[in-house]
Amino acid sequence: MELTPIRSKLAIKLALIYALNIADWGCTVVLLKTERFYEANPLAGQFITSPLMSFVMKCLFPALAVFAVIAAMRYLTEKELRIADSFICFVLVFYSVIDIDHIINFLLLFFQNSP
Numbered sequence: 607m608e609l610t611p612i613r614s615k616l617a618i619k620l621a622l623i624y625a626l627n628i629a630d631w632g633c634t635v636v637l638l639k640t641e642r643f644y645e646a647n648p649l650a651g652q653f654i655t656s657p658l659m660s661f662v663m664k665c666l667f668p669a670l671a672v673f674a675v676i677a678a679m680r681y682l683t684e685k686e687l688r689i690a691d692s693f694i695c696f697v698l699v700f701y702s703v704i705d706i707d708h709i710i711n712f713l714l715l716f717f718q719n720s721p
Contacts, residue, residue: 612687613679619694620672626701631664633708640715 634654637643645651653659682690 612684612691613676616679616687616691616694617676619691619698620675623694623698623701624668624672626698626705627664627668629705630701630708631660633705633712635660637708637711637715642715643711 634645634650638645638654645654650663653663679687679690
């Protein structure tokens with residue numbers, strides 16, 4: 607499949623979303639181990655403590671979804687690609703905010719005075 611410029615940009619954004627998702631997963635696992643934090647997402651709370659299930663749900667399924675979306679992009683019109691771009695940008699901002707929150711939590715955790 608030939609990736610046009612807009613399809614290439616969308617594929618890069620999807621890869622960034624996947625990377626931010628993996629960063630979210632890793633940071634969540636580390637912060638949960640401190641026992642000072644909890645999983646705010648009730649759905650993820652069901653599987654995050656199981657290493658196998660968290661790998662499947664946070665790594666494997668999202669990777670398959672990214673590949674499926676990239677493959678499906680060849681069937682979208684330019685207008686549909688622009689709509690997809692808007693949605694993908696929203697998700698990119700969403701995961702960026704989550705990862706910034708993790709960074710803030712790490713800073714609070716490591717630089718606060720011990721009780």
